[in-house]
Amino acid sequence: MPGNIQTSQIKILLLGFGGIGIRHATVLLKKYESFLAIVDPCIQEERLKQIAEYKGRYEIFSSMEKINDVHEYDLAVIACNTHYHHDVLIELSSKKFTGKILVEKPLSAYPDKLKDLSFGSNQVMINYCRRYHVPYQRIKEHYKDSPDSIKSIVIACGCGGFFMLVSHYLDLISYITGDFSIYPVYSNLKQLAYENVRGSDFKDFAGTVLFQSQKSDLRIFVDCSNDLGIPPHLRFQGGKEVIEFSEVDGLLTFYKRGDNVMNEPLSRYIHPLLKTDGDIDEIKLPFLLEKAYEDLMGSFSIGCTWEQGLTNVNIMLQALPLQEHKDLILA
Numbered sequence: 001m002p003g004n005i006q007t008s009q010i011k012i013l014l015l016g017f018g019g020i021g022i023r024h025a026t027v028l029l030k031k032y033e034s035f036l037a038i039v040d041p042c043i044q045e046e047r048l049k050q051i052a053e054y055k056g057r058y059e060i061f062s063s064m065e066k067i068n069d070v071h072e073y074d075l076a077v078i079a080c081n082t083h084y085h086h087d088v089l090i091e092l093s094s095k096k097f098t099g100k101i102l103v104e105k106p107l108s109a110y111p112d113k114l115k116d117l118s119f120g121s122n123q124v125m126i127n128y129c130r131r132y133h134v135p136y137q138r139i140k141e142h143y144k145d146s147p148d149s150i151k152s153i154v155i156a157c158g159c160g161g162f163f164m165l166v167s168h169y170l171d172l173i174s175y176i177t178g179d180f181s182i183y184p185v186y187s188n189l190k191q192l193a194y195e196n197v198r199g200s201d202f203k204d205f206a207g208t209v210l211f212q213s214q215k216s217d218l219r220i221f222v223d224c225s226n227d228l229g230i231p232p233h234l235r236f237q238g239g240k241e242v243i244e245f246s247e248v249d250g251l252l253t254f255y256k257r258g259d260n261v262m263n264e265p266l267s268r269y270i271h272p273l274l275k276t277d278g279d280i281d282e283i284k285l286p287f288l289l290e291k292a293y294e295d296l297m298g299s300f301s302i303g304c305t306w307e308q309g310l311t312n313v314n315i316m317l318q319a320l321p322l323q324e325h326k327d328l329i330l331a
């Protein structure tokens with residue numbers, strides 16, 4: 001079983017150098033004494049300019065085939081389009097790659113192709129990086145003695161990427177509650193995704209239950225109440241307490257609502273669990289990636305495992321009409 005990675009002069013295969021790949025590259029080059037083999041059939045020069053200051057610490061390849069020996073690498077990061085994740089994972093598996101693997105969420109659009117792959121336990125982590133938001137970890141701690149009391153509400157109005165949101169939230173909810181028995185109740189998520197793209201406020205879907213737990217009262221449903229003046233994206237309700245999150249432009253805001261504060265200005269009631277020691281910028285994506293790498297380079301303890309990632313993607317796909325699976329865009 002792979003243990004901690006020796007991070008001095010770590011060698012990394014970065015498979016996919018698009019919007020998210022460049023963010024991985026920047027964090028890895030900045031944070032570690034790393035050497036990167038960047039693999040992408042369609043490299044954009046603009047993106048290379050963003051890492052020009054690290055010249056000499058990376059090399060570009062158009063395919064994994066062009067790399068002499070993948071076994072020289074300690075870590076593979078899969079950041080290509082979701083549709084190709086399985087190809088890359090299958091190639092790494094057939095080459096008997098033994099390093100660690102960080103695969104972008106939501107793992108795969110074709111989980112069936114992956115179910116027979118075997119990687120060592122603790123070798124693969126799915127980059128559900130929102131788990132690394134400090135407040136989500138605090139809320140897990142907060143509810144640790146009563147995870148069954150949580151009721152969760154997901155809504156998607158006011159932000160792009162419906163599937164991205166749902167997949168992250170399914171991960172967060174199962175991470176926080178430890179509940180992997182969630183199953184889809186609503187069988188046309190695609191419709192909600194279309195509504196989201198059209199800018200719908202989801203009023204017609206208010207109360208629609210999307211997912212439900214088999215072992216508790218936990219339900220994930222569309223909520224359109226906007227009485228706090230912000231679109232609440234995720235709401236945890238444990239006992240009488242309701243804690244709301246709103247993620248706008250990558251920033252997470254965390255509110256507590258109780259009977260006595262319903263009509264008061266929000267800013268006065270930022271939940272204490274939101275407070276971090278540093279600046280609010282700490283919770284932007286690069287910070288989350290840094291945290292994910294810290295976890296992965298050690299023996300990861302918070303990260304999403306292969307099994308959890310497969311469960312999550314299967315839950316999502318079950319909620320889509322069959323014919324939609326093949327062209328599903330899991331952003």
Ligand SMILES: NC(=O)c1ccc[n+]([C@@H]2O[C@H](COP(=O)([O-])OP(=O)(O)OC[C@H]3O[C@@H](n4cnc5c(N)ncnc54)[C@H](O)[C@@H]3O)[C@@H](O)[C@H]2O)c1
Pocket residue numbers: 015016017018019020021039040041042043079080081082084087088104105106127128129130330331
């Ligand atoms: N964790 C997060 O919060 C988060 C956020 C955004 C995107 N993502 C995930 O990141 C992944 C990439 O998203 P993106 O927005 O960067 O996409 P993108 O389209 O900007 O980039 C994908 C890149 O992969 C390359 N590519 C395609 N096939 C390849 C292959 N076989 N080998 C190597 N490279 C290949 C493409 O040429 C392209 O440059 C997706 O799975 C997405 O779900 C995760």
